[in-house]
Every structure is written in C-alpha cells, then in structure tokens.
Amino acid sequence: MAIGEFSARSGLSAKVLRTYAAAGLLVPAAVDSCSGYRYYAPGQLQQARLILLLRKAGIPLSEIAEFLQHPDPDTLQRWAEELDVELAGRRQALARARDQLSLPAADALPARHGGGRPVLAMAAGSAARQGSSRAVNQDALLVSPPLFAVADGMGDSPGGEIASRLALDTLQAAFTAPPSAEALATAACEAGRAVWQRADSDPALSGMATTITAVAVLDTSPRLRLAVAHVGDSRAYLFQDRELRQLTRDHSLVQGLVDADQLTTRQWRAHPRRALLTRALGLAPVIDADIIMPAVTGAARLLLCTDGLTAQADQAQLAAVLSAVADPGQAARNLAGLASRGGGDDDTAVIVIDIGRPDQQS
Numbered sequence: 001m002a003i004g005e006f007s008a009r010s011g012l013s014a015k016v017l018r019t020y021a022a023a024g025l026l027v028p029a030a031v032d033s034c035s036g037y038r039y040y041a042p043g044q045l046q047q048a049r050l051i052l053l054l055r056k057a058g059i060p061l062s063e064i065a066e067f068l069q070h071p072d073p074d075t076l077q078r079w080a081e082e083l084d085v086e087l088a089g090r091r092q093a094l095a096r097a098r099d100q101l102s103l104p105a106a107d108a109l110p111a112r113h114g115g116g117r118p119v120l121a122m123a124a125g126s127a128a129r130q131g132s133s134r135a136v137n138q139d140a141l142l143v144s145p146p147l148f149a150v151a152d153g154m155g156d157s158p159g160g161e162i163a164s165r166l167a168l169d170t171l172q173a174a175f176t177a178p179p180s181a182e183a184l185a186t187a188a189c190e191a192g193r194a195v196w197q198r199a200d201s202d203p204a205l206s207g208m209a210t211t212i213t214a215v216a217v218l219d220t221s222p223r224l225r226l227a228v229a230h231v232g233d234s235r236a237y238l239f240q241d242r243e244l245r246q247l248t249r250d251h252s253l254v255q256g257l258v259d260a261d262q263l264t265t266r267q268w269r270a271h272p273r274r275a276l277l278t279r280a281l282g283l284a285p286v287i288d289a290d291i292i293m294p295a296v297t298g299a300a301r302l303l304l305c306t307d308g309l310t311a312q313a314d315q316a317q318l319a320a321v322l323s324a325v326a327d328p329g330q331a332a333r334n335l336a337g338l339a340s341r342g343g344g345d346d347d348t349a350v351i352v353i354d355i356g357r358p359d360q361q362s
Contacts, residue, residue: 003028004253006040007278010048011287014278015256017048023061025051025068049284056288057083121299122217122355124148125329127336129348131308139306139349140164142214144172146179149214150234150349152306154280159208163195167210167281170194179216181227181291188212188229188281188289195282209282212289213248213304217355224296224355229289232280234349235310237303237318238294244303244319247292251279275307299356301328305335308348313338328352 007014012026017038020026026048028038040048047068054064059079067075122145130137138153138160151167153160174187191212199205211232218225228236233250249255253276257263281287301322309318317338325331332352339348 001040001042003038003040004276004278006045006048007253008276008280009283010045011052011279011284012048013251013256014253015259020051020061023065025061025065045284049286052288053286122146122353123328124351124353125327125332126349126351127329127332128350129308129336129339131346131348134345134347136161137347138164139308139347140168141304141349141351142168142172143351146217146219147172147175147184147214148217148302148304148351148353149212150304150306150351151213152211152232152234152308152347152349153208154210154277154282155205155208159199159205160210162198162205163208163210163282166198167191167195167212171212171214175216179218179227181216181218181293184214184216184227184229185289185291188214188231189286192231192281192287192289193285196285199282209280211277211306212281215302215304215353217353224300226292226294226296226302228292228294230292231287231289232277233275234304234306236292237305238296238300239303239319239322240296240298240300242319242323244315244322246315247294248290251290252277296355299354302351302353302355303335304351304353306347306349308346309335309339309350311339311346312341322352328354
C-alpha cells in the first residue's frame with residue numbers, strides 16, 4: 001500500500017515513517033525509483049502500531065529496534081518499572097520544591113464557596129451547518145459541560161454520520177469525574193475503539209472513521225487549565241487578549257507538507273489532497289489522541305470547529321467574529337455562516353465556550 005494509506009491506517013505520519021525508516025525501523029517494502037514514493041506491505045501495520053504504542057510510552061527508538069528483534073515480556077516489565085521509578089522521582093522533586101517554597105499541599109488549601117473548588121463561570125453556544133453538496137450532515141457536536149467536542153465523520157453515508165455520533169456518544173459515556181486529562185484520554189480511546197468495532201462488525205460500514213477534537217474544562221486553582229484531546233483535522237483555538245491561538249495540529253498529509261516547508265499555511269486550503277488524514281478514529285482498534293494541556297490566566301474564549309469552517313475562513317476572520325460578538329451562541333452561528341458565505345460545500349460544526357471565574361469576567 002502507498003505511504004499515504006499506510007500512514008492513515010497506522011496512525012504514523014509520513015514524516016515519522018521516514019524518520020523510522022532512517023533508523024532501520026519500518027523500512028518500506030518498495031520504493032519507486034523515479035518518484036521516490038514509498039510503499040508498505042499490509043503485514044507491516046501490526047509492527048507500526050506496536051512502535052506507536054512503545055513511543056507513546058517514551059521508549060527510545062534504539063531500544064524499540066532491539067525489542068522488535070527479540071520481543072519478550074521481561075523487557076516490557078523492565079520498562080514499566082523504570083517508568084514507575086521515574087514518576088516517583090518526579091513527584092518527589094515537586095514535593096521538595098513545594099517544601100522549599102514553604103507552600104501548602106493542595107489538599108491543605110483553605111476551602112472556598114462552601115468547601116468546594118472556586119466557582120467557575122462557563123457559557124457555551126453551538127451551531128451546525130449541512131454542506132450544500134451533502135445529503136446528510138456527517139459532523140456532530142457535544143455540549144455537556146465541562147466536556148465539549150466536535151467530530152467530522154468520514155466514509156460513505158451512513159458511515160460518516162454514524163462514526164461521528166458514535167464517537168461523541170461514547171466519549172460522553174466514558175468520560176468520568178473528576179475531570180482530568182487522563183479521563184479525557186481514556187474516553188477518547190474508548191470512542192475510537194467503539195467506531196472500529198462497529199465498522200468491523202458491519203460490512204456496510206467498512207472504512208468509516210471520524211475526527212474528534214474535545215476539551216474538558218478543569219476547574220483548578222490557582223490557574224484554570226484545559227485538557228484537549230485531538231485526532232484528525234478538526235481544531236481547537238484559544239482566544240484571549242484579542243489574540244487567537246491554534247491549540248491543535250492537524251493530522252493530515254497537507255500539514256506534513258506545511259511542516260516540511262513544501263507548502264504555506266495559505267496554500268493548504270486549495271491543495272487537492274487537503275482532506276487526506278494521517279490519523280482518525282476507527283482506522284485501527286487503538287488510535288491515541290494528542291493530549292494538550294494549555295494553561296489559561298483570566299477569562300478566555302474557546303473555539304472548537306470542524307474543517308468545514310477552517311477551509312473557508314482564515315484565522316483573522318475567526319478572530320474578528322470572536323472579538324465582535326459577545327454571546328457565544330450568536331458567535332457560533334456567525335462563524336458557521338462564514339462557511340456558508342465562503343461557498344463551501346462541506347458540513348460544519350462549531351462550539352464557542354466562554355470560561356473564567358466570576359471575579360475575572362468583565
């Protein structure tokens with residue numbers, strides 16, 4: 001299979017695959033002598049997914065290469081024990097830093113607002129738009145404070161709409177309290193597993209998949225923190241102090257070209273393979289989401305959206321709406337309208353979330 005398909009099914013970007021090949025891992029089964037295009041054997045998918053898991057655990061490539069030649073449970077156990085020791089050491093260092101600064105432990109801080117955490121102000125609005133060329137809207141959204149998410153389904157109808165809705169329903173059901181990055185990562189993994197199992201059990205849904213971008217608002221002191229889970233090319237933005245910052249990085253072929261300086265950020269919208277993803281829920285039994293934890297000081301506004309919006313509106317246009325429209329629901333509707341006015345035929349899902357504490361709201 002071509003490197004693009006192999007990348008999408010394995011969860012490894014083309015750039016990462018080239019890096020691994022240079023290290024002697026996942027060497028292509030064939031290389032076109034004229035174009036240099038790489039091809040992989042289907043049997044290499046299992047090895048690719050194993051490497052992805054080991055890299056997620058922080059195992060160096062050199063050790064992975066040796067392990068793949070002689071896999072054994074003792075090595076896995078040794079790595080697990082080393083991680084335990086490292087984690088214990090990092091916790092001890094943080095505890096010593098707290099003691100050196102004479103700071104109280106988190107559970108020793110005085111209770112506020114009836115003994116709970118500081119009150120968090122949160123308001124959200126959403127909008128969905130069906131593309132002009134689509135028979136059904138394959139995008140889905142979830143507004144269930146403190147959890148919010150958008151998903152963009154892939155595959156012929158009814159696969160796309162089933163994949164996106166199933167992913168968000170599973171995400172919501174699997175997300176456990178108290179809100180944490182670990183809970184969000186686990187829920188996103190379960191969402192991917194649910195989509196894979198549904199597609200695997202029904203031939204009519206073969207090949208269906210979905211993007212997902214989810215945010216859990218973590219009400220922590222002294223700073224508000226967010227946990228963002230991301231797979232695919234739906235995006236999360238943070239709008240604060242009149243500046244819009246993209247929190248997620250697209251898992252797409254075109255993003256790889258941008259990273260390699262072969263394409264500018266202005267050119268990606270017109271690229272004929274813009275929609276080719278290198279990672280999506282449902283392409284494999286286990287797809288790990290990128291987890292981002294941006295810190296937020298003071299009140300802020302979040303934007304979650306599918307690529308139906310970002311394909312039609314640039315960052316300056318998004319920021320203009322978020323700055324001008326105070327109500328999050330109206331802001332979401334106005335943003336969805338940008339996709340319509342841009343002439344886009346893709347589905348669009350938008351969520352705008354205002355977050356902060358009462359003493360931080362203007």
